[in-house]
Amino acid sequence: MISRLRLDREAARFSSIFRFHDAPWYYLLTGADFSNDDKPDLIVVSAIVEVAKEGILYVGFLDDFYFDSEGQLDRLILQEVSRRPITLDKPAVESGDAEDVQRFYPIDGDNFVLRYSEAITLNVQYVKLTETSDAADTEPLQT
Structure with missing residues (x-):
């Protein structure tokens, strides 16, 4: 649910709480931090x-x-x-x-x-x- 609602994205308001800090490769290799329009x-x-x-x-x-x-x-x-x-x-x-x-x-x-x-x-x-x-x-x- 956290990923689906994009609560863990770098620019999200509560990313410090919801971001998977032990998974930097996930964000780099999926482009997950991009907005939906820029993904x-x-x-x-x-x-x-x-x-x-x-x-x-x-x-x-x-x-x-x-x-x-x-x-x-x-x-x-x-x-x-x-x-x-x-x-x-x-x-x-x-x-x-x-x-x-x-x-x-x-x-x-x-x-x-x-x-x-x-x-x-x-x-x-x-x-x-x-x-x-x-x-x-x-x-x-x-x-």
């Missing part, structure tokens, strides 16, 4: 994992997450995952959208399980989908 449609997770002594960047859409018996984050379930070695990083000035896509390699499979204990860094990005108008889709770009 993200997708959550993208990026993580660096060391594989064969090389840093690999994994990026995918968060599908689910699990905690261990002590309440610590255990694993993340990602979908539509891509990867690339960190060594393929380029300065931001040189990289373009087409180059970024080519540097990533898709990973086959329906679910990618990322064990949190193996992640060196973790980035969480909230994505809010917006509707595009038909007029904007049909108008040519001006240069």
Whole structure:
């Protein structure tokens, strides 16, 4: 009932009483602190994992997450995952959208399980989908 009525959200009047203080991962990985209007449609997770002594960047859409018996984050379930070695990083000035896509390699499979204990860094990005108008889709770009 507390979650349903959003009494535990950071901006809620009585959050100091109702907030689950031992569950910071829950709020981060669900976007629960956003207002209903601003709640993200997708959550993208990026993580660096060391594989064969090389840093690999994994990026995918968060599908689910699990905690261990002590309440610590255990694993993340990602979908539509891509990867690339960190060594393929380029300065931001040189990289373009087409180059970024080519540097990533898709990973086959329906679910990618990322064990949190193996992640060196973790980035969480909230994505809010917006509707595009038909007029904007049909108008040519001006240069």
